[in-house]
Amino acid sequence: MKHSATVSIVLCCLLFLLPLLTLVPRIGEGEEEITQIEKLPPGQQDAATTLRVLVGDTVEEMTLGDYLQGVLRAEMPASFEEEALKAQAVAARTYTLYKIETGGNHGTDADICTDSTCCQAYLSAEKAASNWGEKAELYETKIDNAVAGTDGETILYGGAPILAVFHSSSAGMTRSSGEVWTSDLPYLQSVEAMEDPETVPNYYSTAEFTAQEFKERFLASHPEADLSGDMSSWIGTITRSEANNVDTITVGGVTVRGTELRSILSLRSASFDVEVKNEKLIFYVTGFGHGVGLSQYGANEMAQEGKTYLDILNHYYTGVTITTYVPKLTR
Numbered sequence: 001m002k003h004s005a006t007v008s009i010v011l012c013c014l015l016f017l018l019p020l021l022t023l024v025p026r027i028g029e030g031e032e033e034i035t036q037i038e039k040l041p042p043g044q045q046d047a048a049t050t051l052r053v054l055v056g057d058t059v060e061e062m063t064l065g066d067y068l069q070g071v072l073r074a075e076m077p078a079s080f081e082e083e084a085l086k087a088q089a090v091a092a093r094t095y096t097l098y099k100i101e102t103g104g105n106h107g108t109d110a111d112i113c114t115d116s117t118c119c120q121a122y123l124s125a126e127k128a129a130s131n132w133g134e135k136a137e138l139y140e141t142k143i144d145n146a147v148a149g150t151d152g153e154t155i156l157y158g159g160a161p162i163l164a165v166f167h168s169s170s171a172g173m174t175r176s177s178g179e180v181w182t183s184d185l186p187y188l189q190s191v192e193a194m195e196d197p198e199t200v201p202n203y204y205s206t207a208e209f210t211a212q213e214f215k216e217r218f219l220a221s222h223p224e225a226d227l228s229g230d231m232s233s234w235i236g237t238i239t240r241s242e243a244n245n246v247d248t249i250t251v252g253g254v255t256v257r258g259t260e261l262r263s264i265l266s267l268r269s270a271s272f273d274v275e276v277k278n279e280k281l282i283f284y285v286t287g288f289g290h291g292v293g294l295s296q297y298g299a300n301e302m303a304q305e306g307k308t309y310l311d312i313l314n315h316y317y318t319g320v321t322i323t324t325y326v327p328k329l330t331r
């Protein structure tokens with residue numbers, strides 16, 4: 001009897017403590033203790049592929065490995081978990097090889113560029129180091145290891161690298177490529193969002209526009225819209241995806257995609273509600289980015305829960321194979 005009471009007490013304590021244990025460490029916490037990690041040797045496969053990278057107006061030749069380190073420095077906070085950084089490295093490698101094998105955006109001049117709105121963002125080691133300050137050495141090693149630790153690993157569908165797009169954070173569910181762009185790709189489907197809203201900076205944001213500001217922005221793209229009269233009559237029917245993203249919205253009689261209005265108004269995502277209040281149009285926005293493919297904050301949350309980079313990639317990209325891949329360079 002006494003023994004079973006002790007067991008009960010221990011079990012109760014465990015039940016109480018377990019949820020607490022899963023809450024730590026968070027980004028920035030616990031991490032302070034790590035000051036040095038062992039650096040892995042550079043990967044053989046990434047080193048064997050040379051890329052022509054358009055940096056501003058000049059084309060620079062660099063290995064795939066060096067390029068991927070620059071992408072990681074720019075595209076994901078280096079404070080993130082190693083498994084999240086590895087998932088990002090594989091996604092960035094795959095995206096790069098997809099661009100090369102499908103012709104890319106730069107014709108015969110370059111394979112890829114460093115403009116985030118065209119290809120992927122890129123940051124040199126020097127610039128990143130000045131941003132990171134005293135953490136520069138640790139962060140650089142984490143990034144080197146994420147690339148070297150996944151050397152050559154690529155996400156394939158039907159034997160070819162996929163369009164491995166990624167975004168910062170999504171709302172409820174990720175979005176399928178067909179919802180956001182034109183073609184619906186089997187491996188870019190809507191899946192459960194994994195981020196914890198509490199840990200994502202600016203997960204909920206608002207954007208306010210006066211009647212004049214809104215008119216200027218919207219009419220520049222759609223001069224045919226009727227934005228006369230009271231602004232409470234401007235916004236018409238809104239259709240939404242299963243996960244509450246705006247599919248289409250009618251503004252002044254013109255129906256546009258939620259993604260287009262997002263771009264016109266520079267909203268952080270196409271997951272939004274809108275109301276007229278105090279003579280302003282107020283947009284309440286959730287998440288950041290297009291919402292397709294890997295969510296970076298979701299990846300970090302999964303890593304904190306003990307998931308590997310392969311678990312993360314298999315969650316966000318549907319029905320794919322992740323394996324070492326030798327790029328088919330036709331140039």
Ligand SMILES: [Zn+2]
Binds near residue numbers: 118119120
């Ligand atoms: Zn580009």
